[in-house]
Amino acid sequence: MAQLMTIARPYAEAVFALGLEAQKLSEWSEQLDNLATITADEAMSSMIQNPLYSDENILSVYSEVMGGNLTVEGKNLLAVMAENKRLSAIPFVAEAFHVLKAAEEKRVRATVMSAREVTVEQKKQLNAALNAKFDAEVEITYxxxxxxxxxxxxxxxxxxxxxxxxxxxxxxxAAIAQ
Structure with a gap:
């Protein structure tokens, strides 16, 4: 998974820069989410991994499923990723893009895992501390x-x-074992 995120990051940064320049971050966000959903589909994932299918075959499936929601830039992204055999990284491109978009919008997503349910008072304290730490509005999932x-x-x-x-x-x- 870490390898796919490393592969995905440059694509996400390029798409983010393009979306930011054109002021179309929301459109890119939706498009990437749709592409990620298609890529995560079991049948599509098998097709991407199967060498019997050409890049053109695979790209035509994306185009057909997306219909008019696939922009020219989106098609270009898919073509480059297909050429480089990176289509399986699309969900990670979407994830990295969302992180960049959230940072641009001064929003941060956090996950707090606890052994027991977190109280309302603890949630307030965690929210305040994380907002201050990241100088952003933190969305916390407990x-x-x-x-x-x-x-x-x-x-x-x-x-x-x-x-x-x-x-x-x-x-x-670990300390005792040494």
Missing amino acids: VEDSTLIAGIKIKVGDWVIDGSALSQLNKLG
């Missing part, structure tokens, strides 16, 4: 994960803070 034992884990893009008991126990085990 997930309960009992395997953490206690504590929380916060993930914002590549930035992670792991304050879970599970993490501390793993560090302690």
Whole structure:
């Protein structure tokens, strides 16, 4: 997965620059989401991996499914990615694009994982702290994960803070093993 994100990042940055210049970030966002959904389809994924299908065959499926919602620029993106055998990275292009778009709009997405349900007061404190940390409006998704034992884990893009008991126990085990 990390490899696909590395492959996807330059495409996402190019599309973002193009969308920003043309003031069409929302249109690109929708188009990339649709392309990602098509790519993630099991039949399409198999077709992309199958060497019996030519780039033209695969691109025609995208065009047919997208219909009039596929722009000339979108077709160009698909053509370049097909030529470089990178079509399977489209969902990661969409993901990286959304991160760039959110940063441009001063929005950040965060995931907070906790062993137990987070209280309203804790949510307020986390929201204020993350808004200050990232100087942006942070959209937080809360997930309960009992395997953490206690504590929380916060993930914002590549930035992670792991304050879970599970993490501390793993560090302690590694220290003892040395």
